[in-house]
Amino acid sequence: MKKVILKRFLNAIPLLFIISIIAFLLIKLAPGDPIQSFVTPDMNPDDVERMRKSLGLDQPIYMQYILWLQNILTGNFGYSIITKRPVLDMIIERIPATLGLMGASLLLSLIIAIPLGMITAVKKNTIFDRIANFFAYIGISIPGFWFGLMLIYVFSLQLGLLPSMGMRTVGTDSIWDVMKHGILPATVLAFQNISVYMRYIRSSTIRQLDEDYVQIQYAYGASKRHVLFNHVLRNVLLPVITIIGLSIPNLVGGAFITETVFSWPGLGLLGVTSIFSFDYPVIMAITLFSSVMLILGNLIADILYSVVDPRIRLRG
Amino acid sequence: MNKRKWNGVKRELFKNKYALMAFVLLIVFLIAALFAFLSPFDPNKMSIIDKLQSPNGKHLFGTDEYGRDYFTRVLYGARVSLAVGFLSMIVAVVIGTTVGTVSGYFGGWIDNILMRFVEVLMSIPSFFLMLLLNAYMKPGITTLVLIIGFFTWMEIARIVRSETLSIKEREYVMYAKASGQSSFLTITKHIIPNIAPTIIIAGTLNIATAILMESSLSFLGLGVQQPNSSWGSMLNSAQGYIGEAWHLTLFPGFLILFTVLCFNVLGDVLRVAFEPKGANGEKK
Numbered sequence: 052m053k054k055v056i057l058k059r060f061l062n063a064i065p066l067l068f069i070i071s072i073i074a075f076l077l078i079k080l081a082p083g084d085p086i087q088s089f090v091t092p093d094m095n096p097d098d099v100e101r102m103r104k105s106l107g108l109d110q111p112i113y114m115q116y117i118l119w120l121q122n123i124l125t126g127n128f129g130y131s132i133i134t135k136r137p138v139l140d141m142i143i144e145r146i147p148a149t150l151g152l153m154g155a156s157l158l159l160s161l162i163i164a165i166p167l168g169m170i171t172a173v174k175k176n177t178i179f180d181r182i183a184n185f186f187a188y189i190g191i192s193i194p195g196f197w198f199g200l201m202l203i204y205v206f207s208l209q210l211g212l213l214p215s216m217g218m219r220t221v222g223t224d225s226i227w228d229v230m231k232h233g234i235l236p237a238t239v240l241a242f243q244n245i246s247v248y249m250r251y252i253r254s255s256t257i258r259q260l261d262e263d264y265v266q267i268q269y270a271y272g273a274s275k276r277h278v279l280f281n282h283v284l285r286n287v288l289l290p291v292i293t294i295i296g297l298s299i300p301n302l303v304g305g306a307f308i309t310e311t312v313f314s315w316p317g318l319g320l321l322g323v324t325s326i327f328s329f330d331y332p333v334i335m336a337i338t339l340f341s342s343v344m345l346i347l348g349n350l351i352a353d354i355l356y357s358v359v360d361p362r363i364r365l366r367g
Numbered sequence: 368m369n370k371r372k373w374n375g376v377k378r379e380l381f382k383n384k385y386a387l388m389a390f391v392l393l394i395v396f397l398i399a400a401l402f403a404f405l406s407p408f409d410p411n412k413m414s415i416i417d418k419l420q421s422p423n424g425k426h427l428f429g430t431d432e433y434g435r436d437y438f439t440r441v442l443y444g445a446r447v448s449l450a451v452g453f454l455s456m457i458v459a460v461v462i463g464t465t466v467g468t469v470s471g472y473f474g475g476w477i478d479n480i481l482m483r484f485v486e487v488l489m490s491i492p493s494f495f496l497m498l499l500l501n502a503y504m505k506p507g508i509t510t511l512v513l514i515i516g517f518f519t520w521m522e523i524a525r526i527v528r529s530e531t532l533s534i535k536e537r538e539y540v541m542y543a544k545a546s547g548q549s550s551f552l553t554i555t556k557h558i559i560p561n562i563a564p565t566i567i568i569a570g571t572l573n574i575a576t577a578i579l580m581e582s583s584l585s586f587l588g589l590g591v592q593q594p595n596s597s598w599g600s601m602l603n604s605a606q607g608y609i610g611e612a613w614h615l616t617l618f619p620g621f622l623i624l625f626t627v628l629c630f631n632v633l634g635d636v637l638r639v640a641f642e643p644k645g646a647n648g649e650k651k
Contacts, residue, residue: 066486066487066490069487070487070490070491073491077499080503081503188628188631188632189624189628191631192575192579192624192627192628192631193624193627194579194582194583194586194599194620194623194624194627195583196582196583196586196602197582197586197602197616197620197623197624200602200606200609200616200620201616201617201620203609204609204613204616208609208610208613300489300490300492300493303492304492304493304494304495307492307494307495307498308494308583308586308587311587322495322498323498323587326498326499326502326589327502329502334499337495338491338492338495338496338499341492341495342490342491342492345490345491345492346490349490
């Protein structure tokens with residue numbers, strides 16, 4: 052068991068290494084000389100040269116990379132060009148909002164997709180199945196930002212039920228308030244995943260229902276409900292863990308645009324605004340953090356899967 | 368070309384009524400976009416007194432914030448959206464097919480390196496990088512096509528690779544190799560024509576992704592730029608008027624949804640017909 056986890060972990064390391072190179076190059080290739088952001092009008096060329104040296108910018112590029120990597124590993128992400136605050140602080144204060152939104156939408160997708168997928172499998176080729184399938188197609192085809200705008204129009208502007216932007220109402224500090232702000236963005240983020248999960252669960256349920264153990268249960272006189280909840284459900288839930296891992300890129304990518312549409316103060320919104328203001332240190336940190344989130348998500352899914360499925364554990 | 372497989376694609380298309388419907392609708396969209404100039408309105412002619420009209424008999428989709436006929440603008444937007452989707456797909460298919468066939472045909476360390484590269488590209492948050500690169504370079508249609516193409520070819524490469532792996536063991540490929548044909552000719556003359564249906568299906572699904580990507584990037588203002596406008600960039604300006612003229616948001620978005628839906632249905636139906644085992648994602 053430990054061996055499996057270790058192996059997956061070691062696999063992730065070269066990936067992280069390559070991504071760190073990409074993030075570093077993004078800053079290096081950025082238009083403009085980085086020294087310019089430190090130069091003030093009263094500095095003479097000697098001062099500028101000394102500054103270049105003290106920042107390590109006179110070193111060859113691989114040395115610069117090593118220095119940079121050292122800084123990153125000790126948690127020093129530099130300072131934002133715009134706000135002049137440490138980038139790490141800016142990132143850390145945004146993480147709860149993003150993780151909260153992702154967690155909520157993941158939970159929502161599972162709560163809807165699991166029963167829906169199983170029901171459509173049992174009622175294969177009925178009207179209900181067709182309608183659910185049609186909605187699944189809409190889910191993977193709808194542009195998330197447009198869905199968000201439409202929800203804002205209906206629920207915020209027309210019905211006035213839910214707030215359309217931000218995470219908190221000024222002056223109130225309650226969980227309920229945050230939840231109310233989160234309903235629309237979480238729904239937008241969940242819609243695509245619901246479709247993907249539902250189709251997956253449907254097809255794996257259909258496969259399970261054909262298995263011998265199900266037939267044997269029926270032969271013993273077990274009720275349909277008993278077979279479905281006590282036997283099929285367990286086997287269907289196993290692969291769902293992998294599919295959650297596979298959908299993490301969707302969540303991370305979707306967070307950028309969904310947070311922007313709803314002004315949700317998370318990492319995604321920070322990323323998009325930093326691109327518009329060319330705030331390189333922040334851009335780089337966001338690239339690293341979102342990649343790490345993606346890789347960690349896949350790693351956790353992999354490990355969980357080997358924990359719950361003994362066949363993989365034994366194979367090592 | 369392999370006639371039998373081609374006929375298979377055609378037969379499948381006419382047998383499944385959803386696929387046929389999607390196909391016909393897409394053709395209708397394409398024709399409408401191509402013949403947009405037949406519209407009696409100039410898409411760029413402003414007329415402030417007519418601004419923000421709701422849909423009516425004269426202006427089918429109403430007018431935008433400058434009083435321009437929105438139906439005509441949506442038709443012209445379709446040109447840009449469909450063109451970007453189609454061209455990005457071409458870029459993705461070219462890269463994906465090249466990487467996939469080379470990887471599958473040669474195997475060994477070449478395969479290892481290329482597939483590792485695919486893995487890296489799949490585990491970076493591509494949407495953020497696309498935004499970033501669009502901002503670095505001059506945003507515009509060419510940049511957009513190249514960037515979307517470059518970040519969406521990986522799935523195609525994987526499918527093409529696995530098809531190549533199974534096809535390269537066939538006799539005719541063996542004969543081609545044994546008779547001294549170069550690797551390049553073997554790949555282009557014998558392997559690619561035989562996996563063409565697979566490539567077409569992957570390409571169809573890729574257009575759907577590309578159109579969604581384009582609309583998201585343009586919506587954020589980092590895609591198609593003035594004076595061109597796509598459905599995504601129209602939504603960018605429409606969101607400011609969502610309270611007083613929500614039809615401006617409704618129509619372009621609905622058309623994106625519809626177009627992408629058609630491509631997805633078409634691609635899926637064909638895929639299920641050709642890869643009965645891999646249809647539901649259980650095949651890696």
